[in-house]
Amino acid sequence: MRLTWLRTPLRIIAWMVYAALSLVIVYGVYRLIQFKGATYFFQALLDGLRLGFVYALIALGYTMVYGIVRLINFAHCDVFMVGAFSSYYAITSYGWGIVPAIILAMVVCIVLNIAIERMAYKPLRNAPRITALISAIGVSFFLEYFTALRFVFGADFLTYKRPFDVVVWNVLGLSISNITVIIVAVTLALLALLLYIINRTKVGKAMRATSQDATAARLMGIDIDRIITLTFGIGAALAGAAGVLYAIAFPQIWTFMGIMPGLKAFIAAVLGGIGNIAGAVLGSLLMGEIEVLTVSFVPFGSRIRDLVAFLVLIIVFLVKPTGILGEPQVEKV
Amino acid sequence: MALLDVSDLHVAYGAIKALQGITFTIGEGEIVTLIGANGAGKSTSLRTISGLLRPVQGSVCFRGVDLTRMSVDKIVKLGISQVPEGRQIFPKLTVRENLEMGAFTRRDRNEINDSMERVFSSFPRLKERLHQLGGTLSGGEQQMLAIGRGLMSRPTLLLLDEPSMGLAPILVEEIFSIISQINSEGVSILLVEQNAAMALSVAHRGYVLETGKVALQGDASALLANPQVQEAYLGEG
Ligand SMILES: Nc1ncnc2c1ncn2[C@@H]1O[C@H](COP(=O)(O)OP(=O)(O)OP(=O)(O)O)[C@@H](O)[C@H]1O
Numbered sequence: 080m081r082l083t084w085l086r087t088p089l090r091i092i093a094w095m096v097y098a099a100l101s102l103v104i105v106y107g108v109y110r111l112i113q114f115k116g117a118t119y120f121f122q123a124l125l126d127g128l129r130l131g132f133v134y135a136l137i138a139l140g141y142t143m144v145y146g147i148v149r150l151i152n153f154a155h156c157d158v159f160m161v162g163a164f165s166s167y168y169a170i171t172s173y174g175w176g177i178v179p180a181i182i183l184a185m186v187v188c189i190v191l192n193i194a195i196e197r198m199a200y201k202p203l204r205n206a207p208r209i210t211a212l213i214s215a216i217g218v219s220f221f222l223e224y225f226t227a228l229r230f231v232f233g234a235d236f237l238t239y240k241r242p243f244d245v246v247v248w249n250v251l252g253l254s255i256s257n258i259t260v261i262i263v264a265v266t267l268a269l270l271a272l273l274l275y276i277i278n279r280t281k282v283g284k285a286m287r288a289t290s291q292d293a294t295a296a297r298l299m300g301i302d303i304d305r306i307i308t309l310t311f312g313i314g315a316a317l318a319g320a321a322g323v324l325y326a327i328a329f330p331q332i333w334t335f336m337g338i339m340p341g342l343k344a345f346i347a348a349v350l351g352g353i354g355n356i357a358g359a360v361l362g363s364l365l366m367g368e369i370e371v372l373t374v375s376f377v378p379f380g381s382r383i384r385d386l387v388a389f390l391v392l393i394i395v396f397l398v399k400p401t402g403i404l405g406e407p408q409v410e411k412v
Numbered sequence: 413m414a415l416l417d418v419s420d421l422h423v424a425y426g427a428i429k430a431l432q433g434i435t436f437t438i439g440e441g442e443i444v445t446l447i448g449a450n451g452a453g454k455s456t457s458l459r460t461i462s463g464l465l466r467p468v469q470g471s472v473c474f475r476g477v478d479l480t481r482m483s484v485d486k487i488v489k490l491g492i493s494q495v496p497e498g499r500q501i502f503p504k505l506t507v508r509e510n511l512e513m514g515a516f517t518r519r520d521r522n523e524i525n526d527s528m529e530r531v532f533s534s535f536p537r538l539k540e541r542l543h544q545l546g547g548t549l550s551g552g553e554q555q556m557l558a559i560g561r562g563l564m565s566r567p568t569l570l571l572l573d574e575p576s577m578g579l580a581p582i583l584v585e586e587i588f589s590i591i592s593q594i595n596s597e598g599v600s601i602l603l604v605e606q607n608a609a610m611a612l613s614v615a616h617r618g619y620v621l622e623t624g625k626v627a628l629q630g631d632a633s634a635l636l637a638n639p640q641v642q643e644a645y646l647g648e649g
């Protein structure tokens with residue numbers, strides 16, 4: 080690069096911007112605490128964290144699939160919805176507990192997402208990328224409207240009955256419910272399992288290798304079709320669990336319930352750097368916080384919460400399109 | 413029967429006919445080189461042998477087994493390993509993980525560790541950088557890693573695509589002496605090179621490709637002495 084001499088000053092400017100940003104954030108937090116009290120602030124922070132954890136489970140599916148096949152799986156948010164509904168039936172019709180219900184949702188979603196990949200994406204693997212994207216949008220509409228038919232899930236809002244009684248504890252002035260505990264515990268357990276698979280197992284390393292260089296991965300004897308299936312399966316399992324967790328937190332479900340959380344999780348994945356696993360988690364936690372802090376502190380916050388999510392997307396595209404942890408992508412030939 | 417029998421191979425990228433009927437063989441234990449100008453079809457030949465590309469016509473037989481309908485992973489399992497042009501190591505896997513990926517088709521941990529030790533004895537520098545990310549290695553180290561990774565599947569036939577590309581002369585010497593050494597341990601090698609002089613000096617036989625056809629073939633020493641080859645590929649005559 081001929082502009083190497085620019086790098087040091089640019090780096091210094093970047094650090095100054097980061098320092099200024101940190102100061103703004105610290106000052107903002109101080110003002111928010113002053114505004115409505117520390118308890119109110121930390122309660123919002125906790126709620127944001129809880130929402131962010133659910134987004135993280137969804138965002139991972141977007142980002143992992145993108146990492147392997149370079150496709151935004153628009154149907155992912157509907158897989159999440161199907162997860163919520165399958166647990167609904169297991170709980171209301173068969174009286175299942177929360178853990179079996181989550182496992183059922185994960186299994187149903189795995190099967191569904193793998194079927195979607197086989198039928199809607201695999202035949203288009205060598206077609207221009209836009210074709211698969213259109214196919215994904217089609218699958219998404221199909222799932223939303225087909226499941227809204229009377230003989231499937233129906234078009235009405237259903238009230239999700241939690242398979243447990245809500246208990247709220249008071250810890251240092253903050254109210255923490257068992258819903259929050261379940262969400263945090265399940266998410267952390269699934270994240271730990273995911274990290275173990277990706278970093279320690281042979282097949283997880285093969286997934287990373289495939290996302291870095293698919294041709295080289297094939298030359299190692301890695302069966303790419305299997306890796307793709309596995310990736311869609313893992314993404315779906317996380318989305319299925321997220322569907323249940325979302326439903327116990329916001330106990331109203333309908334077949335279009337996936338759209339907004341799905342979009343926000345997608346934005347979170349872009350914010351963190353699409354294709355980057357740590358980025359998806361970081362972006363999701365930020366999105367959860369941004370959303371809940373907006374609702375808690377901005378006038379009419381609950382009406383503009385969705386708007387703010389899109390604002391984040393626009394800012395990311397303007398400031399750093401590769402996201403926080405993403406690296407500049409070199410388009411491969 | 414030759415180890416690898418490529419006969420009348422035609423390969424196209426859409427309308428571009430990259431290979432127009434090439435025929436060559438590799439014997440057990442041989443180093444055979446394919447030389448030729450840019451775009452002659454050398455990499456295309458290797459990609460077709462590995463199963464990344466499907467021929468329009470012709471066949472590739474490995475020990476009598478037709479490879480042209482076989483998937484890439486099956487071909488690797490049969491004992492053919494390719495070190496692709498431009499190295500294509502996994503930039504965000506460590507050196508160790510890159511080597512592990514090379515052994516993806518194998519199961520026995522002890523045997524895999526043995527192979528890794530053998531790679532380290534050829535390329536001691538890789539051992540020093542075991543936990544470094546592949547993308548942070550120097551060009552020469554990346555080439556060593558790419559070759560080491562290719563050896564981790566314990567191939568019978570190793571396909572090398574321009575291993576000297578972008579390396580300093582001393583390193584080229586080193587890489588080529590290691591190629592000879594690998595061959596002396598019983599691995600047959602198909603070597604694709606721009607550096608014709610080097611390639612012909614380590615190979616037993618060679619083929620000269622020109623726009624998708626075999627223009628010349630013969631013993632490496634005969635090709636080295638051939639005035640046409642000298643003029644076109646060795647910058648002499
Ligand atoms: N992916 C591709 N799509 C279309 N044409 C291609 C593709 N890859 C190679 N070709 C064409 O096929 C021909 C042979 O290419 P190939 O890569 O096999 O050449 P090569 O002998 O390896 O050259 P080099 O020494 O530059 O690597 C060239 O004309 C090239 O333009």
Ligand SMILES: [Mg+2]
Binds near residue numbers: 454455456
């Ligand atoms: Mg080439």
